[in-house]
Amino acid sequence: MGLFGKKKPVEAPPEPQPEVVDAQDYLVRIAYGAKSSEGLHMPPGPAVLGSLPAILAGISLTPVEVVPPRTVDFAQASPDLERPSEAFQWVSANSELGPIARHAVMVLETVEALDPAFDTLACGMLAGELDTAGYPRFDAIVGGIAAHWDEATGDLVARGVVGWGGRGIRGDTDRVASRVLAAIVTSLKSAAVAGPAVAEDVTVPARGGGGLVCPSCGFAAGRERAFYCPKCGMRLLRA
Numbered sequence: 001m002g003l004f005g006k007k008k009p010v011e012a013p014p015e016p017q018p019e020v021v022d023a024q025d026y027l028v029r030i031a032y033g034a035k036s037s038e039g040l041h042m043p044p045g046p047a048v049l050g051s052l053p054a055i056l057a058g059i060s061l062t063p064v065e066v067v068p069p070r071t072v073d074f075a076q077a078s079p080d081l082e083r084p085s086e087a088f089q090w091v092s093a094n095s096e097l098g099p100i101a102r103h104a105v106m107v108l109e110t111v112e113a114l115d116p117a118f119d120t121l122a123c124g125m126l127a128g129e130l131d132t133a134g135y136p137r138f139d140a141i142v143g144g145i146a147a148h149w150d151e152a153t154g155d156l157v158a159r160g161v162v163g164w165g166g167r168g169i170r171g172d173t174d175r176v177a178s179r180v181l182a183a184i185v186t187s188l189k190s191a192a193v194a195g196p197a198v199a200e201d202v203t204v205p206a207r208g209g210g211g212l213v214c215p216s217c218g219f220a221a222g223r224e225r226a227f228y229c230p231k232c233g234m235r236l237l238r239a
Contacts, residue, residue, distance in 0.1 A: 032165030034113035034143070035177050037185045039157040041150070042192055048156050052122035052145050055191045059183050060124030060144060065101040067094075067121040069148075075117070079106045099135045100125050104142040107163035114161065119146040126162060126180045138166030139173050141180055145188065160184030 042048050053064035070077065070093055077089035093116075094102050104123040108114035114121060121144065128140025136142050143162035150157050162177045162184070 028167065030165070030167055032107045032111050032163065033174065033177070034108055034111045034161065034163035035181050036113050036146070036162075037160040037181060037188075039159045040185075040188050040192055041153070042147075042156040042158050042188075044155055049120065049147065051191065052120070052147060052158070055187050056122060056124060056144050056184070059180070059187060060126060062100055062125040064122050064124045064144060065098055067097060067101055067105060067123065069118055069120060070116040077116075079110055099130075099133070100142055103136050104144075104163060107165055108143065108146075108161060111163065113163060114146055115148075118148045120148065121146050121161075127176050128164075136164075138164070138168040140164060141173065141177050145184065158188055160188060 053066060056064050074089050074093035076086050077093045078086040079090050081087050094105055097105065101121075101123050105114065105116065105121065108121070109116055123142060123144040125136060126141045126143060129137050130140070131137055141162050141164045144160070145158050146161045147156050147158040149155075160181050162181050164173050164177060
């Protein structure tokens with residue numbers, strides 16, 4: 001009883017919480033993948049770095065764009081929206097790149113297949129299609145050659161690197177990426193033996209009985225140096 005003989009009011013028991021609540025689920029599946037080969041020492045010379053785009057001739061479906069190592073002014077740049085200052089630096093550092101090169105750098109840097117502080121990236125569209133805005137679709141494969149100077153030997157160490165991803169899943173992307181990477185490695189080995197390649201200004205279409213035509217999809221590579229189809233990754237027929 002209270003001080004004046006009154007009873008304290010009894011509190012009502014809490015309402016039981018429901019075990020199941022009707023709710024709408026929201027989910028975004030975003031996945032990135034990449035593959036990289038072992039580094040290959042290229043023959044020394046002043047023109048070896050500039051020959052990287054020519055090594056991708058017949059493999060890249062688009063003109064090859066060269067992305068130099070990032071300057072110290074953008075040392076904190078990162079494609080991470082949760083850190084606005086780093087994301088702003090990343091956008092500023094890559095603002096002059098084309099859509100394909102920007103997408104390639106984002107994918108490869110996100111999965112740590114590219115070190116933007118040391119690697120020079122020669123990249124292009126290797127397989128797949130672009131969306132209406134000119135950016136690679138989630139199942140498109142981008143990339144090319146990542147190279148850096150070996151401080152011990154002074155040689156240029158080059159490796160093939162490919163990446164893909166975004167919203168969506170496609171089962172055969174990994175298989176196609178392996179074939180494209182094999183084509184890049186083959187071209188790198190040929191360039192290491194023959195010396196720096198010289199870019200061709202004119203694309204010669206395949207003619208005659210077979211030629212550089214893919215036996216799987218019928219795509220004409222248009223380059224005599226191509227060993228694998230740049231569209232599906234199959235080995236090309238040679239006349």
